[in-house]
Amino acid sequence: MRSSRVSTPGQLLDGTVVPSPDEPGPGQGGGSLAALAAQYGLTPSAQRAPIGKYLRELGHRWSFIMGFATARNIAMYTEAKLGQLWQVLAPLLNAGVYFLIFGVIIKNVSRGVPDYLAFLVTGVFVFSFTQRTFISTSKVITDSLPLIRALQFPRASLPLAYVMIELQQMLLSMAVLFVLVLFRAEPLTWHWLLVVPALALLTMFNAGIGLFAARTGARVNDFAQLLPFLMRTWLYVSGVIYSVQQVVAQHAQHFGWATTLLQVNPAAIYITLVRNSLLNSQRESAFGAKPYDAAKCKAWAFNSTYADHNPKASAYCHSTFISTHLWQLGAGWAVVALLFGFWFFWRKEVFYGRG
């Protein structure tokens, strides 16, 4: 059995020596062909376009990206009897499960949060957008290999189309969420409009990590296997099912750095932004919403199991730098993720067809 070493450039496993492109090969052509190409203005076919041109080409492909996303979304439910109704039914049932458990069976759970059900479902829907994007884009290059080997187009179209698929599904879950939130006696206010910029920033962020995951998943096949575990860890540190505020209030004195990390986590920031837009109870209980009162804040943070516990008393705690700069941080994360993800993906543009 031959050992599975990887060949060094210019040397392949079967021992054939490949002439380096600089020195003329045996027999025909060699350097003179490159000169001929230059003379007639021919360009290498498998060459990465410069970033500006690449972006323009990507812009031309925008209708393909959206068309592909819509087509994939429709194709997902063509086998089901109820057909496209599942686009809405799936998030509805998802919310229904949480309602059954936290609205009917375990009624008075607060965990230091007013209106825990609305808090939870908002968190789950927003986080699952990121989670599903990350997992699906990590397989996009492998899944689309036949397409990549048949047609020439900017490869970034594919992960971006997958982000658009998840965006369309998330928007439908948002519609379900709006109805649920109204049922929870949360008032319809102008703050709801802030959902739009919050989700726009989240989509930018997800596009960035989608591009990152696409290249990583294409180059390292094990990445897709590891990802579900990473995503679950991320879910548990992002305050989807518990209040990050409470952890911060409890541990800020001794583990300041850890609570800072917990708050600066992009998933936590976007979830908080959407919660604050939709849920009156969240805005009222945000840090610093009421004048600072050390006793009330302390009672809220440490006595949440007592019967007379007021879940909205977190408003009496000091606001932190992060809790007052959520929008700036959300925008920062979105821009950084998108720029880095795009650059990272573009660097290996030519190699995605190799498999």
Next chain:
Amino acid sequence: MAEPTVIVDGLHVVYRVYGAGGDRGTASTALFRIIGRKTRPAIREVHAIKGMSFVAYRGDAIGIIGRNGSGKSTLLRAIAGLLPPEHGTVYTTCDASLLGVNAALLEDLTGERNVRLGCLAMGMTKKEINAKYDGIVDFSGVGEFINYPMKTYSSGMGSRLRFAIAAAKDYEILLIDEALATGDAEFRVKSHARIDELRNRAGTVFLVAHDLEEVEETCNRVIWLDAGKIVEQGEDVIGIIDKYLEASGGEKVTRDPVTRKRISAPEPATT
């Protein structure tokens, strides 16, 4: 001298295949591999093209012949820029395109949606698609089935629609990979006419075909590949095809000694 459109300069293409052989693929062998510090799981390299150089000029129709696995399709993909070369370069005047959109289509969707999706994938704008839509459907001849999911099509209907979509675009450098002879006799005549049309409009055509008669009829040059290398190339299409037939043990063709045209294909011996 004619203007060159495609220059292939010392091209090498290598496929990497993960998990092909090497070990038995069990958890214990994987563990031993990690302990033994062999970092990657058995990667097999397939050296599909081993050093090729040639120049194609405007107006050329080049036939590429060779056995299965000799690197014909890989060469086309490398020219189209879909497979990165390991070494060497392929230079082209503009984007070379493969004729084919199969991979972009979704079987679960209706023919209509697939026509639009396929055209978008080939880089057309919505306006162009609206202008060409009726022509594509007419050409494919699937009729009212255009509103049914493609998975309900017979294989002939499916390939007719796929061909109709792919042929709706004009190409500067056209790469055709076999399997043109799809559908029934009537459609075959139609598709050949369409290919000729595309070929006349394109600057340069590469045709991969096992149907050597078709290569003889339509190509002015031929490249014979074997095991990833060029065995022979040139403008003596008939001479090279005859040599290829002899080498691969194919049936000999009887030719008129003066015109060198095929007289008639001998009936295959029945066993």
